Amino acid sequence: MAQSAIKKVVLAYSGGLDTSVILKWLQEEYGCEVVTFTADIGQGEELEPARAKAKAAGVKEIYIDDLREEFVRDFVFPMFRANAIYEGEYLLGTSIARPLIAKRLIEIAAETGADAISHGATGKGNDQVRFELGAYALNPEIKIIAPWREWDLLSREKLMAYAEKHGIAVEMKRDGTKSPYSMDANLLHISYEGYDLEDPWVEPGADMWRWSVSPEEAPDTPTSIELTFEQGDAVAIDGKRMTPAEILAELNRIGGANGIGRADIVENRYVGMKSRGCYETPGGTILLKAHRAIESLTLDREAAHLKDELMPRYASLVYNGYWFAPEREMMQAAIDQTQTVVNGEVRLNLYKGNVMVAGRKSATNSLFDASIATFEEDAGAYDQGDATGFIRLNALRLRVQGRKK
Missing domain, CATH: 3.40.50.620 (HUPs)
Incomplete structure (x- = not known):
């Protein structure tokens, strides 16, 4: 130019x-x-x-x-x-x-x-x-x-x-030291690249991590939290409503204290090379687990499965820089339509790097019907005999193929 x-x-x-x-x-x-x-x-x-x-x-x-x-x-x-x-x-x-x-x-x-x-x-x-x-x-x-x-x-x-x-001042970090890694941080995560991470066989040092304690040093008792979702977005922690940024910051704090969210990855860059990076995403790790938990209760089976099929393509679009592309916006519109029913609460136990779902409920949109799913007598809510024809119809093509063999 x-x-x-x-x-x-x-x-x-x-x-x-x-x-x-x-x-x-x-x-x-x-x-x-x-x-x-x-x-x-x-x-x-x-x-x-x-x-x-x-x-x-x-x-x-x-x-x-x-x-x-x-x-x-x-x-x-x-x-x-x-x-x-x-x-x-x-x-x-x-x-x-x-x-x-x-x-x-x-x-x-x-x-x-x-x-x-x-x-x-x-x-x-x-x-x-x-x-x-x-x-x-x-x-x-x-x-x-x-x-x-x-x-x-x-x-x-x-x-x-x-x-x-040219007389450009280059300051050190506020604590007088500078990390040897190339680092990038925002409310969702902090990343580390370069230095000894350029050898995928080298384990990162314990002093590299900034946001989280090691799982071994995390508390010996679980931390229990409850997230409230409205139309697919977390809106409250333990009943306290917060803004989106406040929720993510608080989940980072809680998750980091419990050793959650560390990842060591070799990824495929869009420009063609493989790259090794380490990431801390404590709040995001909690949020993903909780969101899938409330979706499991409120989303129709086929809608949920179609979302899972679209997800890798959606993730690649974000990774490769196509956030404003029409195909990402098209998928977002479809995804957001499914989220109108994703309302309710999820209870989680956080323990030494793990996020475990302890309960989920939705007063308005749960598709879980205990009278149908029960292992006890269901008073006719589900006729088990119906399964015979269901199985025989779905087995028809397999039986035809089996006879040819």
């Missing part, structure tokens, strides 16, 4: 090494005005230092937005209505945050009259795809600058040298 054509760009900015270098690089290489956007999606870090750093770099328009409620309400909860899980293990914590950031980048570009947006995702990862597919879906004409695909600063050493040359 012609650099002279770019007059103003909105940068997804954290204030860390990468995006601080990108900010200066955009100013130097493109000679353009830079607007910074920092999203609070529950990463648990102080964001005001990013404002100070951007201001020191000459940025005039600085956005620091609290998106926690929108993140959980409009992105995490719809995804959990689908019971989405990628490749059987990954609860999509990083994936689901990217479309929200892309959406806000496009909104800010429109508000400020920017020509382009920019991000700090590398050319090897999934995030570049997620950011850019989301951005193009919302503004097909937007220009996107991906510095990692343009510059030659392809190592931490080169980034540090650039920062030193």
